Amino acid sequence: MYIDDSYELYKKLKSLKLLQESPSFWWPHYGSFEVVLGVILTQSTSWKNVEKSLVNLRVNDLLSLEGMSTCNLDVLMLHITPSGYYRNKAKYIKLLTQNIIETFGDFETFCTEVSREWLLAQKGVGQESADSILCYACKRCEMVVDSYTQKLLNALGYEFESYDELKYWCENIHSYFSDEELPKVYAEFHGMIVEYMKRYSSRKAIEIVF
């Protein structure tokens, strides 16, 4: 099957009913501070391992901006050990949360005022993490693309030079939706791509559905 544009891909994935009907728009606790932590923790790491870390942080009452920014670094490393790269990730989380408080004061202000450039200037936050935070924590109008997106579109015959090129191809669906529904559409679009690839591409079978 040939896919003309991102809207067709979106509709196709939508018809597969890959996401559970829930108000969370794929990322658990969409729109909350917890998403920021998940974004860092899940870098090159399975979500199962991230959940272990999030449980550790939750039972120790550390799932807040203040809790994270003031937490002892060694304690933080211990809690997030299951997610791998724990030394780097602990440092990045601590710095990021401290900078959020220093620059924006609280999470709500952060969500409305933070820019992509500000996020990209933070250690441990690359393009995908910046967009993930904007899309899933701040409910902004930013599409996340990742290696799954890349692989899927390559399999469908597309080639992209850069992250941005791929992102803009995906964001082309914007003309089919209102500004109000767009953040959720992007959130769900990326979520559907990930779920699709996890299910069908694990070996070689992209053609199963397309």
Added chain:
DNA sequence: GGCCAGGTGTAAA
């Protein structure tokens, strides 16, 4: 036992 996961920073070419 090897490979991969909801990537990023850094150093060297």
Added chain:
DNA sequence: TTTACACATGGC
């Protein structure tokens, strides 16, 4: 500006 490598755990 690109490429190579380090960072690390747990599931399959």
